[in-house]
Amino acid sequence: MPTRLAPTPLLTGLFTLLVVALPVLPGVPPFWLTLMTYAGLSAIVVTGLVVLTGVAGITSFGQAMFVGISAYATALLTTQGGLSPWLSLPVALVLSAVAAWAIGAITLRLSGHYLPLGTIAWNISFFYVLGNTDALGRYDGLTGLPPISLFGHPVLGGGEAMLLTWGFLALSLWLTHRLLRSRTGRAIRALKGGVVAAESFGVDTARVKIVAFVYAAMLAALSGWLYAHIQRAINPTPFGINAGIEYLLMAVIGGAGSIGGGVFGAVLVTVLKDQLQNVLPLVFGAQGNFEAIVFGVLLVLMLQRAPDGLWPLIVRRSVAAPPERGPAREPLAPRPAAAPGTVLLEAANLKKTFGGLVAVNDIGFAVRAGEVVALIGPNGAGKSTTFNLVTGVARLTSGAVRLGGREVTGLPARRIARLGCARTFQHVKLVAGMSVIENVALGAHLRGSAGPFRGALGLDAAEEAALFAEAESQLARVGLTACRDLPAGSLALGQQRIVEIARALCLGPQLLLLDEPAAGLRHQEKQSLSDLLRRLRQEGLGILLVEHDMDFVMGLADRLVVMNFGAKLCEGAPATVRRDPAVVEAYLGSAA
Amino acid sequence: MDATILLLLLQDGVVNGAIYALIALSLVLVFTVTRVILIPQGEFVAYGALTLASLEAGTLPGTVPLLLGLGGLAFLADCAEGRHSLDGRGLLRLALRDLALPGIVAASAWILAPMKPGLLIEILVTLAIVTPMGGFLHAVAFRPLAHASVLVLLIASVGVHLALTGLGLVFFGAEGSRTPPLSEASFPAGPLLISGQSLWMIGLTLAIIVGLWLFFSRTLLGKALIATAVNRLGARLMGIAPALAGRLSFSVAAFIGALSGVLIAPLTTVYYDTGFLIGLKGFVAAIIGGLASYPAAAAAAILVGIIESVASFEASAFKEVIVFMAIIPVLLWRSLRSAPVEDEE
Amino acid sequence: MRRIVWALALAGTVLAGPVLAQPIKIGVTIAKTGPAASLGIPQANTVTLLPTEIGGQKVEWIVLDDATDTTKGVANARKLASDDHVDAIVGSSVTPVSLALIEVAAEAKVPLISLAASSKIVAPMDDKRRWVFKAPQNDGLMAEAIAAHMAKAGVKSVGFIGFNDAYGDGWLAEITPRLEAKGIKLAATERYARTDTSVTGQVLKVMAARPDAVLIAGSGTPAALPQKTLKERGYAGKYYQTHGVANADFLRVGGKDLEGTVLPAGPLLVAEQLPEANPVRKVALDYTKAYEAKFGAGSLATFGGHAYDAQVLLANAIPVALKTAKPGTPEFRSALRDAIEGLKDVVYTNGVVNMTPTDHVGQDDRARVMVTIENGKWKLLPATN
Structure with a gap:
């Protein structure tokens, strides 16, 4: 499913108009305003969840805890400390952020299903700690909070509270929108395309996860602060695990992949629950308690109709919004190429065992600037494993890898990327829902420096323009400019491989590692790929490729390294290798 | 805390843990086959206990009309699912499974309930009422979502949980019930007094673990289920329909759930919403077992039970905090042991 | 116009x-x-x-x-x-x-x-x-009555088992000073959740403190579990419950383990046992x-x-x-x-x-009576204070 980051401007405009008009329209029942206030409060939390769960793929049941941390912080500060709510807001935000950072540092290490369970565990514990802490009023909670005052006027409820809430929601949406489009945002979105791919472009995925976690917690905290001062009495129940589940439910039902979906889900669930209370007694009579039942059934039905959430059905737009074009910019200055013949990559005695199985045994080779080396061999010969050993994705059992004369054995992929080594993948690892150009720009991650703050606040325009200009030029170089704004997932597999090459080039590499780049390409496409690689060689890049397509390799490579059963069979120029009896034996033997 | 108290707490923990283990086993089973994290598993437990309590009181439990309703919905869902290939015989088979079977169960419950036919028969009727619900729920709620993500399946699971809990409140009211024990006997063992009921419970838990193990390692159907879990396409090629496997796993889960309910109802008071928290602790155990391993899940369940028991002695107000914080290090340990970032196929 | x-x-x-x-x-x-x-x-x-x-x-x-x-x-x-x-x-x-x-x-x-x-x-x-x-x-009014009853019955120490929620909190806060005033020691305070399936840990802790009486602060049927567990473990002291348990389901679930339990309650619970002269009797009976x-x-x-x-x-x-x-x-x-x-x-x-x-x-004081459970029924205790 493509990630739709924002609704169309028209829809946004209409909706904004509706929200602003609601409190002043005559005949609108005042409770609608209250209801929309609650919907807005939830929507702020859910927007954070869209970033965390929908975009970064980190499922959290624990957002209610961060709402609670902030609500209790502001309650204590304003009732006992006598602070104005406006002064307690930054404290509450920072406190939640620090808590999220600390909790995230532990919890985000959890993998797979352990992570959601971890968030459940935190949230349940949080509830009982609140309920048993005297200073926090135990289960009765804290009462008598002051209302937020705006220009000396207290915001008590009704239309004012709604406008305040939706104002903050609009701010959250704007920040989130900016953040997700920024350099950090692309890194967050890249988590879904696979951690390995992100790491190999220098993204510190652990840090990016924390950023997403802290950001979501801060939005939850904003909601908690508003909640506390609109409600003016708090106790542990609204911050329990049930609330946490409900936030996630809102995100999924609306469509966790998009900001619009999050807001829609929050409004829908809030309104639905209220309307059920009005409608059901007419159907079943006043005595039953059927709201939860009907709500549960509707939830399942909606998911069956729209497993990606309802928002995508409403928006019906399959193309991710093209990123805004900044002022036209020069691409980034090209990195100096290494002098031809310099040894870029040196692999010596590589060995990898899985359990007792030797996958790669005593492999060694070198790649110099301005040459194309191909790693070939029958299926299961250990080519891809060798590739992963060189790029730091898999750990060496023994042996050494040197990049530009520097020992990189044991370094993680993202450190290797810093040394000017870029790669593509055998199984394409693009972020399917992100536009092609943004996928390519991800390759330039290391050539920018803007962090989440600059991104969210929109202070990264110049850098972004440069990164995108670079991405455009690399996309032009591989001849896919026409696909610029299409979701990467909508391209043919062969084209996706080429996009990966453009992404790799964005890193400004000296060494390019390509894993089966020609697979799935048509003849013409192979031709132009071949031309491109020749040009790159001419520019001084060193290229290592793993390939099955012999015609492609023979015409292009300067040297071949042939592997069989994890060991090196022979090495040399294509013509020499072709005549090597061992190679003939291996190929004919396995092919026959 | 002296040794006697420690022994008593351990005994209590093991008995509680046995229930968590039963729930964890069902969760693992359902997850491996369908990728659904079955939050409503706890509701099966409550339904089992409260249905038995209703029968015990000589009244027709509300779960009976629910069974008929679910059967009817499942029939419609099955017809819709098979609309392209359904012939007369197929339709008859569906009608037998979805309409006639619950009909027979409902009729026997209706006849037997006022007669108070004794605990054993009542237990059998209870199991007959709750077990088919699993398969029906799968057909109605989850089969149409077979290709959805784990997260969407999880939220659908939350939806089913909300609906079933709400129905539980309507059927059984807000107050709880208990049933008489399966066995009044008790055996002194040192300072402990071991009740026949807790022996039943642990014995049946072990029996179910062994049964599941045998089922999956020895029977063709069991192997087929595992195959579906490992590779859905492959299983389909081998002639195993994932939908059938899913339905079967849900029914087994409902059966184990109802049986757990029957087992705990004499030991404690069961409420319409008892299921959630014990389901959550079963979930904890299942996750620690990696949602894959039965023995690991069962061991984790016993561990959770013991931690809970000791915590309720040492600091009862913070019991849940202790239980849930104690699992964080376990989760970390499991995470570190599982493969690091390698999503390469 | x-x-x-x-x-x-x-x-x-x-x-x-x-x-x-x-x-x-x-x-x-x-x-x-x-x-x-x-x-x-x-x-x-x-x-x-x-x-x-x-x-x-x-x-x-x-x-x-x-x-x-x-x-x-x-x-x-x-x-x-x-x-x-x-x-x-x-x-x-x-x-x-x-x-x-x-x-x-x-x-x-x-x-x-x-x-x-x-x-x-x-x-x-x-x-x-x-x-x-x-x-x-008010919980306080009820707590007062329990403390008085305990003092009269010669209770010197009390174990408390209450809901881990606002109800349990409220009772603990109200009973603590009133017991103190009567010179009764609060020997143990344990908490449990409404849907807990076992309270063995809490019960063992309370019994280890050897109190003369146990006060269980829960509402409805969940208040029966600690009492049943105490009985099972052979606790022989006095049992007190709160007015939160006052419905028939509690008696049904608690069964014979509840015999002799003392609790304060609103007069509504035992309306027909109230003396004819009590004005509450008629209103309460009409409602019942x-x-x-x-x-x-x-x-x-x-x-x-x-x-x-x-x-x-x-x-x-x-x-x-x-x-x-x-x-x-x-x-x-x-x-x-x-x-x-x-x-x-x-x-x-x-x-x-x-x-x-x-x-x-x-x-x-007319808003509370002391009640005991006898033969599975509520029984009004004679006013003593």
Whole structure:
């Protein structure tokens, strides 16, 4: 499913108009305003969840805890400390952020299903700690909070509270929108395309996860602060695990992949629950308690109709919004190429065992600037494993890898990327829902420096323009400019491989590692790929490729390294290798 | 805390843990086959206990009309699912499974309930009422979502949980019930007094673990289920329909759930919403077992039970905090042991 | 000209019409679902028995479920105040939600009659709590009775096992100073959750402290589990429960393990055992009959009585307020508040009420009796103090 980051401007405009008009329209029942206030409060939390769960793929049941941390912080500060709510807001935000950072540092290490369970565990514990802490009023909670005052006027409820809430929601949406489009945002979105791919472009995925976690917690905290001062009495129940589940439910039902979906889900669930209370007694009579039942059934039905959430059905737009074009910019200055013949990559005695199985045994080779080396061999010969050993994705059992004369054995992929080594993948690892150009720009991650703050606040325009200009030029170089704004997932597999090459080039590499780049390409496409690689060689890049397509390799490579059963069979120029009896034996033997 | 108290707490923990283990086993089973994290598993437990309590009181439990309703919905869902290939015989088979079977169960419950036919028969009727619900729920709620993500399946699971809990409140009211024990006997063992009921419970838990193990390692159907879990396409090629496997796993889960309910109802008071928290602790155990391993899940369940028991002695107000914080290090340990970032196929 | 007159007349009817025809509206927000459903359901049932005419005015009861959730409760109260323009709000069933409703009542200037226990809801009296009244007995009143009974029975130390929620908190806070005053030691305080399947740990801890008596603070059937576990472990001391258990389900689930348990309760629980002279007897019996006629014999729970009592308070205050203002107006709500505050010697199912500006519960000793459980039934204990 493509990630739709924002609704169309028209829809946004209409909706904004509706929200602003609601409190002043005559005949609108005042409770609608209250209801929309609650919907807005939830929507702020859910927007954070869209970033965390929908975009970064980190499922959290624990957002209610961060709402609670902030609500209790502001309650204590304003009732006992006598602070104005406006002064307690930054404290509450920072406190939640620090808590999220600390909790995230532990919890985000959890993998797979352990992570959601971890968030459940935190949230349940949080509830009982609140309920048993005297200073926090135990289960009765804290009462008598002051209302937020705006220009000396207290915001008590009704239309004012709604406008305040939706104002903050609009701010959250704007920040989130900016953040997700920024350099950090692309890194967050890249988590879904696979951690390995992100790491190999220098993204510190652990840090990016924390950023997403802290950001979501801060939005939850904003909601908690508003909640506390609109409600003016708090106790542990609204911050329990049930609330946490409900936030996630809102995100999924609306469509966790998009900001619009999050807001829609929050409004829908809030309104639905209220309307059920009005409608059901007419159907079943006043005595039953059927709201939860009907709500549960509707939830399942909606998911069956729209497993990606309802928002995508409403928006019906399959193309991710093209990123805004900044002022036209020069691409980034090209990195100096290494002098031809310099040894870029040196692999010596590589060995990898899985359990007792030797996958790669005593492999060694070198790649110099301005040459194309191909790693070939029958299926299961250990080519891809060798590739992963060189790029730091898999750990060496023994042996050494040197990049530009520097020992990189044991370094993680993202450190290797810093040394000017870029790669593509055998199984394409693009972020399917992100536009092609943004996928390519991800390759330039290391050539920018803007962090989440600059991104969210929109202070990264110049850098972004440069990164995108670079991405455009690399996309032009591989001849896919026409696909610029299409979701990467909508391209043919062969084209996706080429996009990966453009992404790799964005890193400004000296060494390019390509894993089966020609697979799935048509003849013409192979031709132009071949031309491109020749040009790159001419520019001084060193290229290592793993390939099955012999015609492609023979015409292009300067040297071949042939592997069989994890060991090196022979090495040399294509013509020499072709005549090597061992190679003939291996190929004919396995092919026959 | 002296040794006697420690022994008593351990005994209590093991008995509680046995229930968590039963729930964890069902969760693992359902997850491996369908990728659904079955939050409503706890509701099966409550339904089992409260249905038995209703029968015990000589009244027709509300779960009976629910069974008929679910059967009817499942029939419609099955017809819709098979609309392209359904012939007369197929339709008859569906009608037998979805309409006639619950009909027979409902009729026997209706006849037997006022007669108070004794605990054993009542237990059998209870199991007959709750077990088919699993398969029906799968057909109605989850089969149409077979290709959805784990997260969407999880939220659908939350939806089913909300609906079933709400129905539980309507059927059984807000107050709880208990049933008489399966066995009044008790055996002194040192300072402990071991009740026949807790022996039943642990014995049946072990029996179910062994049964599941045998089922999956020895029977063709069991192997087929595992195959579906490992590779859905492959299983389909081998002639195993994932939908059938899913339905079967849900029914087994409902059966184990109802049986757990029957087992705990004499030991404690069961409420319409008892299921959630014990389901959550079963979930904890299942996750620690990696949602894959039965023995690991069962061991984790016993561990959770013991931690809970000791915590309720040492600091009862913070019991849940202790239980849930104690699992964080376990989760970390499991995470570190599982493969690091390698999503390469 | 004539057209203008017509228009004015029409406008006049439109504007005045709703006010003239407006019935008195009472909003009710209670926990029909969620953890406190065992309180909210009998309360919701009771509302169906309430009169639809008071003081010659039609009365409309609007019942909403807050699912024992604060946010929902506050939303309900705002809805009732802003959209339904109710003249009074009754609810909610538990203390935390009721505490949050205070803000809404004070903001909308609607009288609120809470159906929850804690005295924090109405004390200390301040500008906001002016609008808040409470039908059930304060926990303190009940705790007082238990402490007195314990002292008389020669209890020197007590073990406490209570809900790990606001109810348990409230009881612990009220009983602690009262036991101290009587020189009784609180030997152990243990907590458990409503749906816990085992309380063995708590029970062992309490028994290790060897108290003369155990006080269990829970509501409804969940309060039976600690007692059954204590019996199972052979605890031989005295058993006390709170008024939260007062329904037939508790007796059903607790069975023979409850024999001899002592608890304070509202007189409603043992209405037919009250002396004829007790004015509460008739009111309580009438309510019991009406309730059980509709919902089955033995279905009475004292929680429902609190909803009935809220109605009694309103029914006595509304005619007074009607003298000064029309329903649906701020003046009426204010007059109603004043009228409730001025109620004297009003008899309801749980006692006799005398409100004052500082006491918005208005009860005295007549609002509680001591009860024991004998042969699976509630039995009134003779008044000893």
